Amino acid sequence: MSVKAKKHLGQHFLKDENIAQKIANTLSFKGYNHVLEIGPGMGVLTKYLLEKDVTTHVIEIDTESVEYLKANYLNLASRIIEQDFLKYDLTQVFNDEPFAITGNFPYNISSQIVFKLLEMRGQIPEFSGMFQKEVAQRICSKEGSKVYGILSVLTQAFYDATYLFTVPPSVFNPPPKVDSGVLLLKRKENFTLPCDETLFFKVVKTSFQQRRKTLRNSLKTFNLSDNLKANVIFDKRPEQLSVLEFIELTSLIEND
Template sequence: MAENSLPSLAETIRIFSLRADKSLGQHFLLDPGLLARIAAAAGRLDGVNVVEIGPGPGGLTRALLETGAAHVTAIEYDQRAVAAITALAATTSRLTIVEADAMKADLSALVAAPRAIVANLPYNIGTLLLVNWLQRAAQFQSMTLMFQLEVAERVCAAPNTSAYGRISVLAQWLCEVTMLMRIPAGAFAPPPKVESALIRLVPRASQPAPEELKLMERLTAAAFGQRRKMLRGALKPLGGEALCARAGIDASRRAETLSVEEFVTLMQTLKTRALDGGGGVIEES
């Protein structure tokens, strides 16, 4: 890549009037050293087709092109950023720009396997994007994602902590999850009001069947929907006390005390009941 011919990231922002748009959740990273560390944290990318969401002025894109990635596909919604990243694409055949809403993009149709996601996600849709990708986790080799710190801590949280919740269970059930680094607000332009963090999710070799995923989503939504309730009350629509008894779990416990493995046990109990003709709901005795 002929990087020497490219303007600096700050100059790129000036040329294309790419001031961060708060409505799009934009906060740009401009430090080449930090961007290189983020790209390296994604692990070995040789021969992998990388998807980046919201490249902005292209700082992380440049860093990803310096890895052994086979190709980088940058998905951008902001037309100003599309123009900026197009200048970068003119310097290499390994970069494709897709002007699209990442929430609606079918990444498996756009990018061939093996594929990985590496992205500084827009704050306003980061969690929604992750939930969408978790439902298709088997399609990705890895996901290395920047979130605001609070969201990253929820994804990585352990049981019996205030951050532990539905997204913790779903993410850790489907992936190996690692907190890689915290990024101070001052590293961004403009600085957000909160710190950020980079996490890496590596999908597990064995992924659940679609019906198991639906049951787990239903189960965790009920369990964490009213966190202060005991399981017998929170899970009442799914069987409450009877469901917990069949799963061997104390119904007086609260959702945040259950391990991911215990949630899997509850889900499998629901599944067994559904296969027996109970529709996934265990009647209270």
């Protein structure tokens, strides 16, 4: 028995054992006792996680995959969460305990997975996994890059992001049309920002909605004082600002 990949779920099953093992080895397994795998499919990565000295949980929305996992990974059965990761309240499983996340993420929800990670950053010290290559690169990119954007800034405000390796389409069934990339996010020791964090998210998102414009133009809706708008930082476009500069910018707006 095997599971048929479903297009509407963005499923591309990894079939390369070496890569599965490499992904399992991206995490340090230190500072937490639980790992959550998103979208395990037929368990190619899961089996390597189960060898680790942590408790592995999986969350899977596809009923067929869940049945397969229950039949083939008996020791996992009680830790299969048959839910939509984006909608499910993970505190029902982990309470307030820390846990890591990994997976071969469905392409169609990969950015939303990162946004949920950021919402739960207080509980997730480590995160790794496979994305479309361009998404993985965007998350890890620095200011000045064409792909630097909202995901890059928000993620790197709280996590150190490392692009680890590229994975070709041929190791998946069905093969996707593009390369994939594996990354690692390790939460910063001090992941509390020295500014209003809600405002920070708003400033970053608003800035990049008009990424070709200067911040003076893109942040008009904030009704900033003329005095503040005279600051040279507002001459810049959002992709020119580092994460630290976005934090400084938020503080300036907060104190305007």
